Amino acid sequence: MSFGSLLTMAQEGAQRLGEEGVLCLGVPIAPLDPLPALPKLSQHNDFTWIWDGWPGLTLAATGVEQSLELSGPRRFALAQRFVDTSLSRLVCSHPVGHAVQRPRLVLAFSFFGHADGDGVPGVTIVLPRWQLGRQGCHCWLLHQRSLGGTVTARSMAEALWEQAQALRQSPPPPLCLPRLVASSDSWHQPFQSSVKQALELINNGELCKLVLAAQQELLLSNPLNPIELLRSLRRHQPGSCRFLWHPPNSQESNAVVGASPERLLELRSGRLRCDGLAGTAAVGGDGAEQLLRSNKNRHEHELVVNAIVRSLQSRGLNPRRRTSPRLARHGNLMHLHTLIQTHAHGHRVLDLAEALHPTPAVAGLPRREALAWLRSLEGFPRGYYGAPLGWIDLCRDADLRVAIRCGQLQGQHLTLTAGAGIVMGSSPGREQKEVELKLSVLQQQFAITRDARLQPLKG
C-alpha cells in the first residue's frame, strides 16, 4: 500500500466518523513477530499488552486511547456497556475479515472484583492506540485515535506510515535473564494449616471444594524485562497462551506475566468454547496414567465441568461436553481436560464471563461460601490471579483466559502465585507438593537460574 492510498482511506474514514467516534487506520506489513517488536512500538506509552498464541494469533498493543477502571458487583455489566459503546463508535478504514485486521478492547479483571488491598481495580479495559497482530502470513499494524486538535486524518496516516517503516524486524538479541538470588518458602506452614481448615469445612459439609493458593517471593539479580520472560515462556509453554499485562498508570517495571493453560471462554463467530481443567500431575513417570485413574482427581475435575455446564445453562445455553476427560500437557505439567462448547449467537461475552467466573478450578464450591473462606484463609490479596484476562474485537469475537501460571513483576521482585484444589480425600502434604510443583515449573519456564548462594527470603 502506498502512502497516498493510506491517506485517502484515512480521509474517507474521517468523513464517516460520528462526533465521538474513533478512527481505526490499518496497514498490512511484512510478517514479523510482535513480541520483540513491542519495545519499538511502545516508546512513549505506559500501557503495554501482549497476547502470544504463537504460531497462532499473536498480538501486541500499547498506548491508551480510551480506558475504564471500575470495581464492585456490577463490574461485568458496566464493562460490557463500555465495550458496546466503544466498539459502536469505531470506524475502520479497512476490511476486518481477518482477526489481525480488527481493533479490539483488551481487559483484565481482578479475582474478587472489589478494590483489593493491593489496588488492583475490579476491571480495567483499554482501547489501545497501537495494535500489531500476526497470524501466519497475515500481519497488520493498526492505529486508533479520535480526531481533534492536532490529530487529523493526515497526522494519523503519517504516524502509522512512519511506525510501519520503523518496525522492520531485526533478529532478537540473545535471551538474557537474571539469576535468582533469594526465594521465600515461608508460605509452607500457613498453607498447610489453611488446607487443614479447608478439609474440616469439607468434612463437615460446609464446602465441597476449595482452591487454596500460595505466593512465593523471588528476588532476582537485576530487574526483569517481561518480554524476555515471554520469549522464554514461548519456548517452554508452547501449548498455553502467554500474556503480559502492564496496566496504564503503573510503574514501568510493574507487570503481570504468565502462560495460561485455561480458557474461561473463547468466542469465534458465535461459537463458544470453555475449558474444564482440574487434576494435576508432573510430566514423566506414570503420573499421567495415575491421573486418569485417580478417583479423587476425577471427582475434582467433574465438579469443575459440571459447574461450567450449569453456569452456561443458567444463561439459556445448551452446552455439550465429552463424557470423560483427556490429558492436556502444559509445559511440564499434565492436567485432566474437558472441552465444553456450544453456539452462543446473540449472547454478550461479559454476561457469559460473569456467569462463569470464578469456576471451581480456581475458587471452590459452593461459590459464595468458597469466596468468603478464601478471603479469610489466604493471607494475601489475589489481585489478577485466577481472574479473566483477554480481549473482545470489533466483530465480537473474544478470548478470555484464566490468569494462572503467572507472576507479578516489580523491578527485581517477582511474586509467583499457584493453587491447588482441596476436596474430600486431599492431604495437606500432597497439596503442598502440588503447589510446590507448580511454582517450580513456573521458575523453570521463566528460565530463571539459581544463584549458587541462594538465600532464603523473609516474608
Ligand SMILES: C=C(O[C@@H]1C=C(C(=O)O)C=C[C@H]1O)C(=O)O
Ligand atoms: C489453581 C491453579 O490451577 C488450577 C487448578 C488445578 C488443579 O487443582 O489440579 C489444575 C489446573 C487449574 O485449573 C493454579 O495453577 O494456580
